[in-house]
Amino acid sequence: MMANELQKIGNAEPVALLKIPVLAISEWREAVLQEVRAGARICALFALPPRDSPVDPADGLARFGALKSRLYAVLGHDREAALAVCATDVEKAYPSLSQVIPQAHWFEREIAETCGVIPQGHPRLKPIRAPLSDAPFFEVAGDSIHEVAVGPVHAGVIEPGHFRFQCHGEQVFHLEIALGYQHRGVERALIGGPGLRTLHYMETLSGDTSIGHALAYVQAMEPLVGIEPPRRAAAIRGIALELERLANHVGDLGALAADVGYLPTASFCGGLRGDFLNLTARICGSRLGRKLLRPGGVCFDLPENAAVEFTRSLEGALRHVNEAAELLWSRSSVLGRFEHVGVVSAETCTDLGLVGPVARACGVKNDVRADFPSGIYRHAKVAVATHAGGDVFSRARVRWLEIQESGRLIRSLLSELAEGLAEGPILHEAFRAGRAAPVLAPDRLVVSLVEGWRGEICHVLITDRNGRIARYKVIDPSFHNWSGLEMALRNQQISDFPLCNKSFNLSYCGHDL
């Protein structure tokens, strides 16, 4: 099977399930391998439970028995704005992809966990969301090796996760991360929707990325109804997404400064982060952007005078961020702690399929806004920031560059809106209040990509024959990047873990779902 025979789709472009080739397992493996060799990344790899598969009430997982589950692979060609999709049916086991494609490893662990299909030959098959299971941790043998266990409850105000280090003195030989403490059954609950809670699930998949995930959702829904949101709504969505990026990146710069004990930048950025959240709250009443997005458009237009007032607030906040960041870059004591710490090589980055600022800090120039532009990004071009070092410094630096670019984007969108370029409604009439909820096209698959502040957010929505949600797969950027953090810790001082961890700043709940 040649790679070019695979079904290729674009971002937020639905395809009929019938058009997706269902290959024999060996052909499917070969096809995925060929795509990856041709430079594709795995955006999603997941199982669709067979129709009517019984759900075990004990854990809510589907038990297929003798039924076959269908594996879907979604492979992103970043330079061609194309997504290749192919499927295969598996029964109880299949030869794993991870043996030849390392970036498949976390996905295959999830497949095994959620539907009991065994990827044979997987190098490290254990559940990713069952932290209380007694699956053993990887252990390094030897007299002078000691083990350090941290979590799930941590010292700060953060989410739970468990970190297991194999150390020799201060040096970390190996780190294994056990997640799943935040597992609350979101993907299971999404099946059969959309319903009253669907949007709220989206906004809380990872609550610090409410806009990013809600955007991926509405962007998946709209083409299934056959509508486009009004251009004005698209612009407001863009402003909100960039404000979310600004708030989080600024917060991260402050937190990185705090982790190396450089308090001026830490305390300035801590406050400045709130300035961006407050701008979002001026649009929709919520600092995290709750209730701003809905299928068909947005719920709130910009307040009057927004162009003038927002621009003024934004300029002020960015000027202060600038100053706080300049302090950071000018202190050798800070740079000494940032540089050459927690290095991830470009090769490891590509092998593991890392995404977002973490990947761009390894010099990998991927950004959904530029590579798979959708919504307002089809008009507003984004300059993608990269830095080559792969260390904590590069990850901080990329965030800094992205702060500038987000500021520029928001300013230009604001002035565009002020000039009345996209005046008109903010919600498509198909979704107006009082109208019956539109029906989704049946038996379709749509892949929706959004560049959230952590990186590529990928939602895959599959509808059943009645236009209800048959499967809703969420891949938060953290799903790709947690294993990057494990690699970054190799041969580091264990005392640098908090700093490395902060430089990734990954989501637990977005992973655990």
Add this chain to the structure above:
Amino acid sequence: MLKELLARLHQGHRTIPFPREEPVLPERYRGLPAISAANCRDGCRECEKACPTEAITFAGGGDLRLDLGRCLFCSACEDACPTGAIRFTRDYRMVTRERAALLLGDAKTLELARALEERMLRVFGRSLKLRQVSAGGCNGCEAEVSVLNTVVFDLGRFGVQFVASPRHADGLLITGPVTKNMRLALRKTYDAVPAPKFVIAVGACAISGGPYAGHQEACGGAESVVPVDLFIPGCPPHPVTTLDGLLRLLGRRGRTVIR
């Protein structure tokens, strides 16, 4: 050093004057809802149908009741109501000591949290150490609690501090619906806090399970595992709401009943 001092001058003083002055909240902020059940048309129930978390009930055919502990402040009910019986005000005060007090109704008053008992207040009134446990929280509540430590809210000036170990803590601040996978860890953390101790539940999830209420993977809130002494509604609560609640608990805001 000079650079840092100059920067400090430019950045200015950022701490809000709350509680000395009332906070400045955004125009579109959705705070405490006000209910006028007299406006309800017979058997209308549009709000009940629109609510994602079953926060609205008409128990026994009676009047409209809105459970702040379940509410996500999405105002879908307000949007659905043809007569304006539910209206979201900009009042940020809504923290209570009892779960039942969160059930809003027409004629009902909302008794805001009263201070800790005399004996507890003597111990904790001027110095309170909290341990935060996220148990399935989406990082929305966590983030909005975290900002209390920034220069803007400056929690430290009230003697309140988040500490790294439950052994150093006087109480727990819990976020999230308490996933099955966090239940044990939460229980152990609670047990590790020396008595006398108390528990604060922040956000709809920790109070009632929020959007995850009824999920078999979660326990429907903190009360399913530990006793709760302070309920802070919201999804997530505005930091000022949380701060107001903490100050009330410490007896710094007097007694208030909202009518």
